[in-house]
Amino acid sequence: MSKSSSSKSQSFPNEDTPSCDAYLVHLDRVRQVQPEIMPVEKAQQMAEFFNALADPNRLRLMSALANRELCVCDLAAAVKVSESAVSHQLRILRSQRLVKYRREGRNVYYSLADRHIISLYQEVSEHLQE
Amino acid sequence: MSKSSSSKSQSFPNEDTPSCDAYLVHLDRVRQVQPEIMPVEKAQQMAEFFNALADPNRLRLMSALANRELCVCDLAAAVKVSESAVSHQLRILRSQRLVKYRREGRNVYYSLADRHIISLYQEVSEHLQE
DNA sequence: GAAACATCTGAATATATCTTCATATGTTTT
DNA sequence: AAAACATATGAAGATATATTCAGATGTTTC
Numbered sequence A, B: 001m002s003k004s005s006s007s008k009s010q011s012f013p014n015e016d017t018p019s020c021d022a023y024l025v026h027l028d029r030v031r032q033v034q035p036e037i038m039p040v041e042k043a044q045q046m047a048e049f050f051n052a053l054a055d056p057n058r059l060r061l062m063s064a065l066a067n068r069e070l071c072v073c074d075l076a077a078a079v080k081v082s083e084s085a086v087s088h089q090l091r092i093l094r095s096q097r098l099v100k101y102r103r104e105g106r107n108v109y110y111s112l113a114d115r116h117i118i119s120l121y122q123e124v125s126e127h128l129q130e
Numbered sequence C: 001g002a003a004a005c006a007t008c009t010g011a012a013t014a015t016a017t018c019t020t021c022a023t024a025t026g027t028t029t030t
Numbered sequence D: 001a002a003a004a005c006a007t008a009t010g011a012a013g014a015t016a017t018a019t020t021c022a023g024a025t026g027t028t029t030c
Helices: A027-036 A042-053 A056-063 A074-077 A083-095 A117-128 B027-036 B040-052 B056-065 B071-081 B083-095 B116-129
Strands: A099-104 A107-112 B097-102 B107-112
Touching: A027 A107, A027 B027, A027 B056, A027 B071, A042 B040, A042 B056, A042 B116, A056 A083, A056 A107, A056 B116, A074 A083, A074 A107, A074 B027, A083 A099, A117 B040, A117 B116, B027 B040, B040 B083, B056 B071, B056 B083, B056 B107, B071 B083, B071 B107, B083 B097
Parallel strands: none
Antiparallel strands: A099 A107, B097 B107
16 A cells, blocks of 8 residues: 655656656745645554545444444344454454454454544544535 | 455355354344444445545645645645656545645646545544554 | 647556455363 | 364455556647
């Protein structure tokens, strides 16, 4: 997902890049904005977070968990995906601390990490409604 | 990004699937939760939205635009990515109505679609802070 | 209207992601 | 401790995604 750095036409006082470059760009604006741009590292972190939510099955898992705590097995049945696939996806949700879990006997029960997530969901819902 | 339907061990009254199945699952819980699960279609739509935000360069573009309106050319310089790549990515942001644009002469100026997006950004920021 | 400019788009390649299958880990029951 | 169960994990194949390059579109200037 993006490689960062390492292509030509990137630094400014540059060589043979054809179109809009160096003094053709609105240098003043670029300089003004540049310090405000999210640093690559943080962008990477945030992208991973959004990425965890960028899958229909994971969202369906989340919506199931919004109602009640469920074990992997029930989640698989509810969302109609294999248990293995569910487990893989829960790992991704876990890695972004979107869900938490507890073990009870042989089952592992998952639930949403915090209500925070729900308001995010609602906000996006509204945006998509328009 | 997910295929939905079409594998074994999915419908309930089923054949030879090994582990946790049919009457082993907590059927009551599954039935209780199932009607609340986000429909596939909506999950798909929402996943596409999150996916648009799930790339570091696109997030950096957004953060640049959070400050001021900018043309493609300036965006490319500010974020240090080729203009073609920026254009491709702007298309994705546009498709989710995250940015809007207006033409002025030969330039196309992009800006954030609404302030809505910024509060979403802040919420995620907080989540990642913890 | 031709040339230069700014942006967009399609095809191709490289990388990332999802699902499946096989197997490993951890828990309970006998 | 062996067998059955629930979940997790690694590798492999199929699909999706991002970037680059070449060329197309639309705009201005001469």
